[in-house]
Amino acid sequence: MPELSYLQGYPDHLQAQVQQLIQQQRLGEVLLQRYPQVHGCTTDKSLYQFTVELKNQYLRNTQPLSKVAYDSKIQVMKHALGLHTTISRVQGGKLKAKAEIRVATVFKNAPEPFLRMIVVHELAHLKEKDHNKAFYSLCCHMEPSYHQLEFDTRLYLTHLSLFGELYE
Template structure:
């Protein structure tokens, strides 16, 4: 029975359904039926523009983003799926703040919905630092099916661990 590392926080009945898909060798086909194509945002520049568009749509008055990039140093289990950092420093007598978002490189060849979920998650941290009710409300405001996408993303990561690439 495979260990469902990415789904440990979910109820046992959901984990049992995923195990059944794995046992029947259907996890990949279920994911492909829901998400048939990977996105085409494979450069840091396109990822930055994608993130900026979402930020401008939902968080217009929040601090600007100084950097958005794929990061091959993010280990998905240790650092979750992406990282956000806020760096403050004094420059010329003024306090300057930088906000950065980094997305694990494994999501360069994932469905756009999974990338959106990760970007929305990291953008929500600009306003809400903790994973609390306000944080998840903001995530759901930006992406109404946020919780389903998070679960499906974790199924995708499970597929990658067990079977390798889903998309060519």
């Protein structure tokens, strides 16, 4: 049986169900039924617009985003799906902080709900730095099905690691 590295924190009964889907070669089928098509945000510019729209809808009073981009250097295997960074630069006599969000390029060809979950997660870091109760409450405020989407994204990554691309 393959190791379910993306699902390690989940209960044994859920992992057993996923193992059964893998053995029956049905994991991809289940994902395609739930999420039949990919999003249209294939460029950094469209990803930036997508992210800013979500930010403006839920987090107007947070610092502006200076950059949102896909990043091929993000190692999904190391459990990072996206990154939120604040870069400090000296401009004149002042220290300026710029917020950037980077999303793993593996999500260029993924369903829109998975991309939205990752963007919501990274946007929540603008207000809450730690993964605490307030952080997850904010994620659920911006995306009510956040926890289900996170689980399904982990299923998608499991499928990618075992069988390769799901969406051609």
